[in-house]
Amino acid sequence: MENKRTRGNFNVMCRLVGLVRPLAPVMVCAVLLGVAGFLCAIFIPVLGVYALLDSLHFSVPVVLKTACILLPILAVSRGVLHYAEQGCNHFIAFKLLALIRDKVFGVLRQLAPAKLEGRDKGDLIAVLTADIELLEVFYAHTISPICIAVIVSVVMACFMGSYAPALGLYAALAYAVIGIGIPVAAARGARKSGESFRAEFGALNGFVLDSLRGVRESLQYNDGAHRLAQINQRTDALAGQERRLKEAGGTAQAVTGAIILLLDAGMLALAGSLFMAGAIGFDGALVSVVALMSSFGPVIALANLGTGLQSTFAAGNRVLDILDEQPAVREVTDGRDIVFRGADARRVTFGYRDSEILKEVSLHIPEHGIVGITGRSGSGKSTLLKLLMRFWDTDLGQVEISGENIKGINTASLRAAESFVEQDTVLFHDSIEENVKIANRNATHEQVMAACRKASIHDFIMTLPQGYDTPVGELGDTLSGGERQRLGVARAFLHDAPFILLDEPTSNLDSLNEAVILRSLAEERASKTVVLVSHRASTMRIADTTYSVENGRMS
Ligand SMILES: Nc1ncnc2c1ncn2[C@@H]1O[C@H](COP(=O)(O)OP(=O)(O)OP(=O)(O)O)[C@@H](O)[C@H]1O
Structure with missing residues (x-):
């Protein structure tokens, strides 16, 4: 993603x-x-102090008898309230994971396909799973503890301040040291490691996914041991980072415990000196010391967040990077719907980032025509098809469909009018039938078979033991390149759009299968318009007009 920022x-x-x-x-x-x-x-220990003072005949707001009734009530209430709080937190956790994932998937849908090209898919999976999961910690175990700590600290500082303002101020200072000072210091120390841990975690995911995809290549070139060593090295580095984060967390906890003891001792000294000076009574001194000692719980929860919080913020940053990413093209919903009547590229100039790929390219694709595009590898043929699909917008010039500037056509109408068969056919882990049907969910089995016949893949499917119900392996790697390619072409036939864009549809096929597909395309020309990118002269023969892209220019 381009938008990576801290x-x-x-x-x-x-x-x-x-x-x-x-x-x-x-x-x-x-x-x-x-x-x-x-x-x-x-207030359980504070009530205990009141009961003790009452039995020693001090004047206290809660007498021994009342304290004995209140103590079990407070104890039971503590349990019930904690249970209810956790119930709310878990409710928030489940709901918010769904809420945030929904937002992120919504953005990814707009970013696809242009902004996802070249993106590390493993890293993306890490954001969608681990990073979002970590945000649950942020909402349920960070935001609410901060609010709770602030409110409880204010209440307790006021309570101690009611005996003497100095006691209240000291308590507020003590809470700030534990609840703000320690987590801020710990977070500052762990910031870099938190960010790099999340980034490394995503990178390792990507590396493992890559290794799985390329397992055949690694075996063939005997590169398995090297790849394994790289995975081990990355895993060790990640484990080392995690250990450092955990050690920093442990140190922060130990420091917190020591500082709390010092602050308790300070309170004892302050209350003692105020008592000696006659500013407060013995009851005020004792109650304040016990109240402070028993009230560090909420701020300790914040102190413990410090180092873990960095990972959470790093995860939040990565999620926000996706949410802030601008799509390459905006989805059009308030434009025009079209009936396909041909397409044109008019003096189109386009480049990915800084490099110019196409320069003032013009091309006319008449309705019911078959237009061929040739050119050396990397000259921009696929890029031109992507501009006709409006995966990207042109830098200069314009693409027109049915005489309309493509930027003003409703995206849904454009997608319905176009079928795009890319060089690589991605197959889902599902049956062959379902894989073809993604082009038209409402198609009948007969229509799926007809599309497969046109793509010259029907006979092969019928040789499989489960026919159209045969499951396609992960990433389609149980099928040959040519079989996958023909399934991609079958999808285009099933989609039944009037404008078909084919990027090297026959590159993996033998001449027999190529001939069947070309015949099917020729038969469809009464109702279809075809743009065909190919290096094969035999495929190009069916084109009425052939353009050649060289050095970014069309001839
Ligand atoms: N998403 C992208 N970001 C940056 N550069 C890209 C992107 N997609 C393609 N390119 C680059 O643009 C150039 C044209 O690519 P394109 O795929 O259009 O070529 P092509 O003519 O179809 O090549 P081939 O015949 O090998 O399929 C290449 O140099 C390629 O590396």
Whole structure:
């Protein structure tokens, strides 16, 4: 993706919160339940102190008898509130994974195919699975703990401040040190490793996927051991990074524990000195010390987030990179629908990024004509077909379909009018019948068979034990290149669009199968218009007009 960028953590946090606005009421519920639960837990020892002071005849707001009734109520409430908070968090987790994946898939649909060309597919899978999964931690276990910690800290600082303002200020400072100071310091230290861990994780996914795809090549050239060594090296590097992240997390936890003890000791000294100076009573000093000691729970949860948070922000960044990516072409829904009446390229200039591939190319494709395009490898023939499909927009000049600028035609209408058979046919892990039917989900079995006959693949399918129900192996690698190619052509026949664009449809075929497909195309010409890219003179013979692309120019 071109859009790879690093946003500030606060920016990432705000953007991620914005993504799940519909879940805000449940999040508020989770926070309120969490605050109530923590306050119950904190006030159990405080009530104990009140009971003790009451029995020593101090004047306290809660007497021994009331404390004895309240203590079990608080204990049970703590459990119930915690359970309900977790219930809300899990509800949020499940809903938001669906919500974010839906958004990301929506964007990918717009980016495809142009912006996904050349993208590391393994890395993309890592974003769609692991990174989004990690965001669940962010929403359910980061946002709500932060809110809970802020609210509980304010309540407790006010409570201690009611005995003496200095006690309240000290408590607020202590909470800030644990809840802000430690996670910020830990996150700063782990920022680079968090980002590179997520990036490396995606890269390893891509590498393994690549290795699986190329397993035959690796075996053939005896490159398996080298490939395995590379996988091991990457895995070790990733494990090393993870270990460093975990070690940093462990160190942060140990430091947190030590600082809390020091802060407790400081509170004891402060309360003691205030008591000695007569500013507060013994009850105020004791209650404040116990209240502070028992109220670090919510901010400890934040301190523990520090190092893990970096991975979460890095994952958030990667998800936002996809969401922010601009498609190469915008889907048109408020344009015109067309009836196909021929196509034209008018002085089309186009390049991928900086390199110019086509320069002022013009070409006329009359309705019911068969137009051939030849040219050396890499001259831009497939690129021209992609411009006719509007996978990309031209830099200069324009492509017209039925006399309309292609940019103003509704995308759905354009897709219905065109069938594009690319050089490589991608097959899904499904039966042959279903693989052909992706071109027309409503087609009957008879129509699928007719399309396969035209593509000269029917006889082969009938030799298979399960015929059209034969499952196609992963990535179609149980079929030969020519068989896959003919299935691709069968899809185009089944799609039944008036304009067929074929990119090297016969490159893997013997002359017998080539002849069948060319005859089928010739028979279809009463209702179809065909653009044919091929290096084979025998295939080009059926074209009425042949253009040649050389050095980006058409002749
Ligand atoms: N998505 C892309 N991003 C950047 N460059 C690309 C992209 N797709 C193709 N190219 C480059 O554009 C040039 C033209 O590619 P194209 O596939 O159109 O050539 P072609 O004439 O169809 O070649 P062949 O006959 O080998 O299929 C090549 O140099 C290719 O590397």
